[in-house]
Amino acid sequence: MVQAVAQVPDDAAQPLLQMRGIIKEFSGVRALDGVDLALSAGQVLSLCGENGSGKSTLMKVLSGIYPSGEYQGEIWLDGALYQVNNIKQAEQAGIAIIHQELALIKELTILENLFLGDEISQFGVLNHAAMYSRAEQMLARVGLTISPDTPLVELGVGQQQLVEIAKALAKNARILILDEPTSSLTESETDVLLAIVEQLKEQGVSCVYISHKLNEVLAISDVVCVIRDGLHIGTREAQGLTQDDIITMMVGRELTELFPYEEHDIGDTVLSVAHASAWHGSNRHIKLVDDVSFELRAGEILGVSGLVGAGRTELMQCLFGSYPSRYELELTLDGQPLVIKSPSDALTKGIAMVPEDRKRHGIVPVMSVGSNITLAGLASFGNWLGQLNEAKEHAAIDEAIARLRVKTASADLAIRSLSGGNQQKAILAKCLLLNPKILILDEPTRGIDVGAKYEIYKLMFELVKQGVAIIMVSSELPEVLGISDRVLVMHEGKLKGNLINDNLTQEQVMECALRSTTEKQ
Amino acid sequence: MMQSMISRLKAINLQTLVMAGAIVAIAIFFSIATEGDYLTARNVSNLLRQTAITGILAIGMVFVIVSAEIDLSVGSMMGLLGGVAAILDVWYGWPLPLTILATLAAGLLLGAWNGWWVAYRKVPSFIVTLAGMLAFRGILIGLTGGTTVAPTSEAMGIIGQSYLSSTLGWLIGCGCLLLLFGTTFRGRQQRLQHGLSAKPLPQTLIGLAVAMAALVTLLYVLNDYRGVPTPVLILAGLMVLLAFVANKTAFGRRVYAVGGNLEASRLSGLRVERIKLAVFALNGLMVAVAALILSSRLGAGSPSAGTIAELDAIAACVIGGTSLAGGVGTVFGAVLGALIMASLDNGMSMLDVPTYWQYIVKGSILLLAVWMDVASKAKR
Numbered sequence: 001m002v003q004a005v006a007q008v009p010d011d012a013a014q015p016l017l018q019m020r021g022i023i024k025e026f027s028g029v030r031a032l033d034g035v036d037l038a039l040s041a042g043q044v045l046s047l048c049g050e051n052g053s054g055k056s057t058l059m060k061v062l063s064g065i066y067p068s069g070e071y072q073g074e075i076w077l078d079g080a081l082y083q084v085n086n087i088k089q090a091e092q093a094g095i096a097i098i099h100q101e102l103a104l105i106k107e108l109t110i111l112e113n114l115f116l117g118d119e120i121s122q123f124g125v126l127n128h129a130a131m132y133s134r135a136e137q138m139l140a141r142v143g144l145t146i147s148p149d150t151p152l153v154e155l156g157v158g159q160q161q162l163v164e165i166a167k168a169l170a171k172n173a174r175i176l177i178l179d180e181p182t183s184s185l186t187e188s189e190t191d192v193l194l195a196i197v198e199q200l201k202e203q204g205v206s207c208v209y210i211s212h213k214l215n216e217v218l219a220i221s222d223v224v225c226v227i228r229d230g231l232h233i234g235t236r237e238a239q240g241l242t243q244d245d246i247i248t249m250m251v252g253r254e255l256t257e258l259f260p261y262e263e264h265d266i267g268d269t270v271l272s273v274a275h276a277s278a279w280h281g282s283n284r285h286i287k288l289v290d291d292v293s294f295e296l297r298a299g300e301i302l303g304v305s306g307l308v309g310a311g312r313t314e315l316m317q318c319l320f321g322s323y324p325s326r327y328e329l330e331l332t333l334d335g336q337p338l339v340i341k342s343p344s345d346a347l348t349k350g351i352a353m354v355p356e357d358r359k360r361h362g363i364v365p366v367m368s369v370g371s372n373i374t375l376a377g378l379a380s381f382g383n384w385l386g387q388l389n390e391a392k393e394h395a396a397i398d399e400a401i402a403r404l405r406v407k408t409a410s411a412d413l414a415i416r417s418l419s420g421g422n423q424q425k426a427i428l429a430k431c432l433l434l435n436p437k438i439l440i441l442d443e444p445t446r447g448i449d450v451g452a453k454y455e456i457y458k459l460m461f462e463l464v465k466q467g468v469a470i471i472m473v474s475s476e477l478p479e480v481l482g483i484s485d486r487v488l489v490m491h492e493g494k495l496k497g498n499l500i501n502d503n504l505t506q507e508q509v510m511e512c513a514l515r516s517t518t519e520k521q
Numbered sequence: 522m523m524q525s526m527i528s529r530l531k532a533i534n535l536q537t538l539v540m541a542g543a544i545v546a547i548a549i550f551f552s553i554a555t556e557g558d559y560l561t562a563r564n565v566s567n568l569l570r571q572t573a574i575t576g577i578l579a580i581g582m583v584f585v586i587v588s589a590e591i592d593l594s595v596g597s598m599m600g601l602l603g604g605v606a607a608i609l610d611v612w613y614g615w616p617l618p619l620t621i622l623a624t625l626a627a628g629l630l631l632g633a634w635n636g637w638w639v640a641y642r643k644v645p646s647f648i649v650t651l652a653g654m655l656a657f658r659g660i661l662i663g664l665t666g667g668t669t670v671a672p673t674s675e676a677m678g679i680i681g682q683s684y685l686s687s688t689l690g691w692l693i694g695c696g697c698l699l700l701l702f703g704t705t706f707r708g709r710q711q712r713l714q715h716g717l718s719a720k721p722l723p724q725t726l727i728g729l730a731v732a733m734a735a736l737v738t739l740l741y742v743l744n745d746y747r748g749v750p751t752p753v754l755i756l757a758g759l760m761v762l763l764a765f766v767a768n769k770t771a772f773g774r775r776v777y778a779v780g781g782n783l784e785a786s787r788l789s790g791l792r793v794e795r796i797k798l799a800v801f802a803l804n805g806l807m808v809a810v811a812a813l814i815l816s817s818r819l820g821a822g823s824p825s826a827g828t829i830a831e832l833d834a835i836a837a838c839v840i841g842g843t844s845l846a847g848g849v850g851t852v853f854g855a856v857l858g859a860l861i862m863a864s865l866d867n868g869m870s871m872l873d874v875p876t877y878w879q880y881i882v883k884g885s886i887l888l889l890a891v892w893m894d895v896a897s898k899a900k901r
Binding site for chain 1: 708715765772774782787790791792844848
């Protein structure tokens with residue numbers, strides 16, 4: 001036991017939090033197999049690991065989602081045994097978790113959200129003034145200077161996250177668990193968040209930080225703890241650690257390169273898009289996509305870069321026929337004019353898309369992995385009666401699962417039980433079953449682990465070698481630059497650059513987007 | 522090996538087993554309470570006949586609920602369609618086949634009407650069918666002038682009141698068994714041909730033997746009274762046909778997908794509006810079949826026929842494991858749900874339980890069934 005403590009590099013004597021030998025099983029499968037973790041006051045610990053490695057499970061143990069007794073091992077907080085049965089008790093003990101999906105109510109104001117369940121009132125009548133001044137103090141602590149009466153919908157995701165942190169701090173949180181907090185933040189929003197974490201640290205608030213973005217991990221943490229397959233692989237001081245070190249610990253093998261670029265031939269133009277425009281759903285004067293024209297060639301990976309809100313997803317929805325409001329564009333496929341009114345049109349013309357929001361638009365959660373894979377291509381398994389040839393279908397499913405290396409115990413398992421990376425692979429399999437000529441990937445690697453990312457890149461190269469044209473929308477510049485042959489840069493709905501990726505740098509792409517902004521001003 | 526077999530059986534059929542257990546428990550309870558009258562051939566025959574209408578409504582409803590919609594207009598629609606059938610038969614003296622065709626067509630149309638508003642006009646199905654519930658009943662009262670349309674022709678009586686001769690019963694039974702054997706082994710063959718693993722042969726044979734025993738027992742009992750009631754044959758036929766549609770066809774799969782995640786289905790190229798329209802139209806068709814049986818059994822079209830039948834149908838689906846959130850549910854489960862409801866009705870009537878108590882018990886059973894389902898899912 002003493003040794004476990006000594007393992008952790010820390011100058012303070014007694015760690016604030018110690019988790020020892022945590023074991024958690026789900027119907028016989030060990031999700032956590034004796035994990036140790038120690039955290040001192042004012043320390044930031046980053047928890048790294050591939051999806052499905054057990055990070056989230058460990059944090060659910062810590063935050064009381066799995067009550068004490070449902071796991072083995074002990075947790076010590078401030079020298080006392082920490083045993084809680086629910087999130088509320090964990091919060092009272094000073095441990096608060098901020099989830100990827102925000103637990104705020106969009107229809108309410110900031111103030112109403114902050115005091116939800118803890119309203120200040122006399123005889124049931126709300127005391128708005130008291131809550132207002134209290135709310136202002138709470139917001140100040142996370143650097144927000146907006147009125148607490150602002151409706152939450154008017155806030156960006158980054159600000160909403162800060163509101164949630166403020167809420168947690170108000171409950172005297174000493175340990176803050178941030179689960180993938182920056183996955184949907186822009187770069188400037190990320191900077192703000194990291195600065196706040198830095199400030200909190202000085203106030204003695206500790207933080208467990210979960211992220212797939214290793215540059216953030218290295219920038220912010222004091223120690224890095226890596227988990228793989230439920231095992232505690234190691235805890236190291238962040239100083240002197242490199243991204244490659246962490247990746248090696250996470251995947252257990254040396255990844256020679258993050259982006260396995262492979263040479264491939266680029267053919268003729270397959271698709272040209274002219275004058276694409278899309279209008280905002282409720283405000284007809286706002287154009288989310290503004291007169292964008294570009295061409296796509298066979299065997300090409302076309303990266304589409306830009307900040308959140310640049311109109312990239314909307315542009316892809318126009319191409320795929322799934323944009324929900326008014327839009328217009330002229331499409332030419334293989335020299336023939338093309339009209340696409342719905343995703344079903346697009347798919348029959350050989351255009352497939354992996355949507356950005358996996359949970360909402362990608363999977364049918366209650367259906368099996370296999371049924372999800374064949375959903376788009378069902379017609380090819382039916383006879384004239386519409387009767388499915390199950391044997392043929394299962395053979396196709398097994399082949400797809402093997403080809404994309406979807407890790408699942410059975411094709412009959414509900415897809416929601418898979419990790420994000422494997423769900424994403426299944427959605428890709430669904431598209432590939434249609435043998436598309438053009439594949440649109442909207443944020444294909446968001447929130448999935450390094451190993452799965454690597455496999456998806458490999459697959460993309462395999463496809464372009466067969467002559468498939470790929471459009472990849474991504475917010476991660478290194479990925480865009482590491483994979484694409486050409487990069488479209490979008491900003492505020494306009495196409496700002498169409499750059500051949502010949503050793504293109506992040507600075508060049510950022511400048512391309514930003515230069516246009518300054519020009520406008 | 523044995524263990525894995527048991528666990529697999531459990532996973533797939535837990536809900537079915539629980540329901541079958543419930544039916545057996547109910548049967549035992551009522552047989553004791555009625556001193557054996559409950560399990561006489563006559564009463565079993567009656568019980569199954571009682572199940573027919575709710576069962577057929579539940580079959581249509583299960584598609585609607587699986588697609589994450591609801592249809593509250595079923596009761597009124599059944600009343601209206603039954604009224605139309607009676608009017609054609611009694612007032613206009615149409616021949617039976619024509620009456621049947623017209624009623625089915627009307628059912629398809631009314632269902633499609635509901636579906637069109639839901640799918641293409643984006644009005645929530647709760648509202649569309651609530652409107653239908655009122656409007657259809659209104660039309661029925663208007664058409665009949667508020668009076669009962671009776672008596673229906675002798676031919677009309679065939680649908681709801683006749684029985685199959687015991688020879689015909691056995692013939693159909695044997696046909697079903699042959700079909701079951703044929704499809705089972707063909708499916709096995711196909712799987713093996715594609716190099717997939719199939720269930721071990723003994724397990725398949727045991728399954729078939731159980732099905733055969735059940736069918737033979739049922740036929741024996743029913744033939745002991747008057748034979749297989751025609752409505753029960755219709756229910757069984759529709760159950761098999763629509764279970765096939767739900768499980769073995771592209772359309773069925775798409776209905777589950779639409780209910781499981783509408784947007785993902787749309788983005789997978791499914792024409793979700795068309796599918797929803799088809800689901801409501803199919804439900805309308807089932808209502809028409811139930812309406813024909815109802816009018817035939819009553820021997821009349823009544824302005825109040827079918828009142829709150831939609832609630833029985835929804836309850837049957839829910840007891841049968843259908844999730845109101847969509848994407849989950851089976852045809853077989855819905856029919857078993859209808860059988861449970863009918864068993865309670867039948868048993869309590871035999872015991873002369875006052876009507877008010879019957880309502881209370883049925884309500885409690887519905888609540889209990891869903892609670893058990895929710896609780897067992899929360900544990901997993």
